Amino acid sequence: MSSTTLDMPRMPISRLATVNWGASALALAALLAAPLFLGDYYLHAMILAMIFLLPALGLNLILGYTGMLSLAQGVFFGIGAYGSALLSIHFGTPFLVNFLAAGLLAGLVALPLGIPALRLRDTSFVMCTLGLVVIAQMVSKNWVDLTRGDMGLSGVPRPKLGFGETAYIILRAPEYYYLILALALLVVFAFVALIKSPAGRCMIAIRDNETLAESLGIPTWTYKLIVFMLSAVFAGLGGSLYAHFSTVVSPLVFQSYYSNTILIIVLGGGVGRLPGAIIGSFVFVAVSEALRITPELRMVIYGFVLLGLVFVFPQGLAPLVQRLTGALARIGFKHGEPHDGH
Template sequence: MSLTQTSERARRRDYRIPLGILLFSVALAAPFIGSRYVVHALIIALVFMLPAHGLNLLVGYTGLLSLAQAAFFGIGAYTAGLLAIGYGTPFYVNAVVAGLAAGAVALPLGVPALRLRSTSFVMCTLGFVIIGQAIAKNWISVTRGDMGLSGIPKPYFELGPLSFTVGGTTGFYYLALAIGILATLAVFAVVRSPAGRNMVAIRENETLAESLGVPTWHYKLIVFMLSAVFAGVGGSLYAHYLTVVSPLTFQMYYSTTMLIIVLGGGAGMISGTIFGSLLFVGLTEALRITPELRMIAYGLCLLVLVFWFKQGFAPVINRVWNAIGGAK
């Protein structure tokens, strides 16, 4: 082998595996590296990454712009809170039931909504958030109205003879990290499956996909429900972390935040959702102690996004990742 070939091979060496191990190690060591407040910011980012993953399936892979994630996020939070307070059920039961409840509510809402097109569908999903907040405020016998649910216990696990409670910021961080990794792997499995390819086909040209035999409406309904399940699980994590749920959980701010995560990170890219959650939620949450700097940093991120990264930050991340892998 010539010197030139050896040099070229060295330049193409794949460094992605060691870098991935390094990033994973940093994620595991975060509670011991950063302050308690930084860990809190990371937890909030991981919580919002779950509904953002679901929204990315809907917006990024299927091409349906929805503002309803806050409604399903709130349903999941209230479901988990009511189960934990009223029945003392373990966390994993609350999380599963919260996700299923959000998905079940999405079914009757999605049947008429998905027959609408473009802006009509967007406005309809916005209405779900408004209705959800109104129900949370006025169904006082269940939701306690504006007082909300308080005293939600920390995550409790019961595995045969073994039972324990996840307490403290560090313990909850590892729980949120584990759920975030599982959610990311689930999304990866979906988008790499034949169903994922059909979702992309619907996004690119729904009429052509339908002419090729893809049941487009059924796919859209399933993805709409699946996105709600992710939001519901995220809501359960949110409820157990803050131990308080109120009608503000349904606020439109949460829907727009999830949408900014997806569009800003890079719609249709898993790496974009992860990066967007850390940037648009984790960073702004970490800067909450300095409100003026926080809003300036948030505004600058949006300006940079609009003018220089119109497809989000994920394409740049992927190019860097491929370069580290030795791709030309």
């Protein structure tokens, strides 16, 4: 049977690739225009939302489309951050090289970890990924020669596009914003292409009924290993963006806080839905930033917000947003109908 551990929505295959292009175009236009109207603080929050979108897409892939709950996304996020930071500090490599290398490194680390972990089922797999978080924390603190321990890596270079003296260095918040927006869009397109492919349909089959998928000739374990690696790649790419944006990487990046944040984004946005991680990343980063006005009660209020969401929107915010956009589209179509001369 499937290794699903949460009550996830069961999407029919025919709806797998459904995209509301009108709503997507409006959202993209708003994102492109945001730096014209928002100050640096709000741009900072939106940049963080897009950074966390990448590991959230990876978790949505492994949880929503394969049915495996992994708590190790923060580990691969941190590996990508450290990998990108070390490359830029010691070798001065361009940002795009660091970005791709961070994703590749996270995927390669996930390979030997996933081979034994994916032999486990349900809660055993979840506990195994939780153990990876603890191991990563200890390694990052004690491998001082590489990570500098608790001091971390500071002075991570700003993103540099190009080579030599002609390279352009990203310094201002709007420049960061457009760079990360462009990369996030590319990753989203790659995610959509993956789940629309025949491989995406095999993932759904594994999620819904692994035994039946095996009887149909789908190599389920191989697919799960590939998905585990791809989810790590998404997280590593996000870690690279984080390292070059914050310019500091420390063992704190391996804390369970990051994995929990990624999980909240996916569950709150909507598991196994195309816009789920996108909606969740912007909404929950916005809520977290808005609560900075009450630092003493910030986490308490944030917890109550999450509890309210669970009871009011148990399937996440994506179904609500999809219903609203669908209703607006129907209203627009109704007003645009011909009146037959009356």
